[in-house]
Amino acid sequence: MTTPPSGTEPPKPHPDAPAPGSALGTHYSGCFGCGVDHPTGLHISAFTPDGLSVEAEFVVGEPHQGAPLLAHGGVLATAMDEVIGMSVWLFRKPYVTGRLETDFLLPVPVGTTLHLRAWCNGISGRKAYLEAEGRIGAPDGPVAVRAAALFIEVEMEHFARHGDAEAITAEHHDFEVNP
Numbered sequence: 001m002t003t004p005p006s007g008t009e010p011p012k013p014h015p016d017a018p019a020p021g022s023a024l025g026t027h028y029s030g031c032f033g034c035g036v037d038h039p040t041g042l043h044i045s046a047f048t049p050d051g052l053s054v055e056a057e058f059v060v061g062e063p064h065q066g067a068p069l070l071a072h073g074g075v076l077a078t079a080m081d082e083v084i085g086m087s088v089w090l091f092r093k094p095y096v097t098g099r100l101e102t103d104f105l106l107p108v109p110v111g112t113t114l115h116l117r118a119w120c121n122g123i124s125g126r127k128a129y130l131e132a133e134g135r136i137g138a139p140d141g142p143v144a145v146r147a148a149a150l151f152i153e154v155e156m157e158h159f160a161r162h163g164d165a166e167a168i169t170a171e172h173h174d175f176e177v178n179p
């Protein structure tokens, strides 16, 4: 379910994608994954090396423990969800997570810098097929976490209808609630 149908072309960068090397801002200041105003969030900040994929570093801290001095798997899955969500936003359409599969290959001690990378394997209709990995200590370090995801394209109205339209217009000035 997270593998693109055969014949799906690899994606090309969107004409409005950020330039290679650009930092990606937060999509919402209150986001648990990337929000700058979130008091206890993961505060993941990322950049795109190529307009198609995303790279970020996440330092595992004491608030992220599951077992003593080891990262909680759900926190690591959140980090994967976040960088995958950032990477699909490069295609300049809103998507939500439909399915997120996570493989935990190595324990991740508190204090570890996880080097995260997310990329898209293909888009077919409303479905985007994505992957991510988290490597310990360096961009070519051992893979501790791997994820595969199916994200589903939605209208911006999805967030207004189910969430807070005013918060969206406050941060996405191009979004009109009643266009």
Ligand SMILES: CCCCCCCC/C=C\CCCCCCCC(=O)SCCNC(=O)CCNC(=O)[C@H](O)C(C)(C)COP(=O)(O)OP(=O)(O)OC[C@H]1O[C@@H](n2cnc3c(N)ncnc32)[C@H](O)[C@@H]1OP(=O)(O)O
Pocket: 001, 027, 028, 033, 081, 082, 084, 085, 086, 089, 093, 094, 095, 096, 097, 098, 099, 126, 127, 150, 152, 154, 159, 167, 168, 171, 172
């Ligand atoms: C202030 C601004 C805010 C706005 C910012 C916008 C830009 C964002 C930018 C950057 C983001 C960066 C970071 C984000 C990171 C976090 C992402 C998250 O965690 S998102 C939250 C968790 N996910 C949900 O809450 C989804 C809840 N689910 C739903 O709302 C619906 O189920 C939805 C929209 C996913 C699908 O519902 P339907 O009614 O539109 O469509 P149907 O027909 O059910 O599905 C379409 C196709 O997808 C398949 N599908 C759907 N769910 C599936 C699943 N779980 N597994 C497999 N296939 C699935 C279906 O089988 C169908 O396929 P067939 O067209 O028939 O081939």
